[in-house]
Amino acid sequence: MKITLLTVGKTDVKWVREGLELYSSRLVHYIPFSLVEIPELKNVSALSQDQIKSREGELILKHIKPADELVLLDEHGREFRSVEFAEFIEGRMSRSSRDLVFVIGGAYGFSGDVYSRADSKISLSKMTFSHQMVRTIFAEQLYRAFTIMRGEPYHHE
Numbered sequence: 001m002k003i004t005l006l007t008v009g010k011t012d013v014k015w016v017r018e019g020l021e022l023y024s025s026r027l028v029h030y031i032p033f034s035l036v037e038i039p040e041l042k043n044v045s046a047l048s049q050d051q052i053k054s055r056e057g058e059l060i061l062k063h064i065k066p067a068d069e070l071v072l073l074d075e076h077g078r079e080f081r082s083v084e085f086a087e088f089i090e091g092r093m094s095r096s097s098r099d100l101v102f103v104i105g106g107a108y109g110f111s112g113d114v115y116s117r118a119d120s121k122i123s124l125s126k127m128t129f130s131h132q133m134v135r136t137i138f139a140e141q142l143y144r145a146f147t148i149m150r151g152e153p154y155h156h157e
Contacts, residue, residue: 001092002032002099003142006063007073007135008056008106009040016132023139030146035135036063049108057111060103069098069119072110073134077121082155085122085141086148102142104134 011017020035027033038059044052064070067090080088092100105114124137147154 001097002034002064003027004034004036004063004099004101005104005135005142006038006060006101007104007131008038008060009131010037011132011135013132016136019136020139021116023136023143026143027139027146030143030150033142038063043068050111052106053108053111054113056106057114060105060110060114061117062080064075064101064117067098068087068101069096070117071100072114072118072121073102073104073124073138074097074110074121075123075128077123079126082141082144083139083148086145086147089142089145102138104131107131 001078011020013034024033024035038056041047041052041055047055092098103110103114110118124141131138144155
């Protein structure tokens with residue numbers, strides 16, 4: 001099993017990129033982990049939000065293999081405490097060899113086709129974060145989950 005974080009748009013905020021790089025480098029000690037950034041659409045001023053979501057959705061789905069387990073980071077998804085998220089990851093690892101692909105969509109969310117393909121949705125918070133910040137927050141929580149699973153002293157309860 002490997003884990004991929006698929007994002008729409010590049011990580012161009014310096015401190016966000018540095019945090020993402022930090023946790024990505026830590027994650028590879030636990031599991032094969034990769035970050036895939038889909039370039040933002042160009043010349044979208046004449047497009048509606050639904051058209052933007054549809055085009056981004058096509059790009060997202062091109063990166064998803066039929067056997068992948070697709071998890072959307074979505075404001076309407078299931079919320080976890082960090083320990084519960086670790087249990088979610090551990091459960092997936094013990095029950096399946098399917099690769100996990102977590103997706104952070106664009107500013108307007110996901111298209112209906114992406115929602116239809118998704119296996120699950122999770123929410124990091126009831127609060128809204130920028131799509132840039134979510135990348136680092138998610139990577140840190142994924143790292144935290146692995147330290148919890150291994151009984152390492154990073155997480156404190």
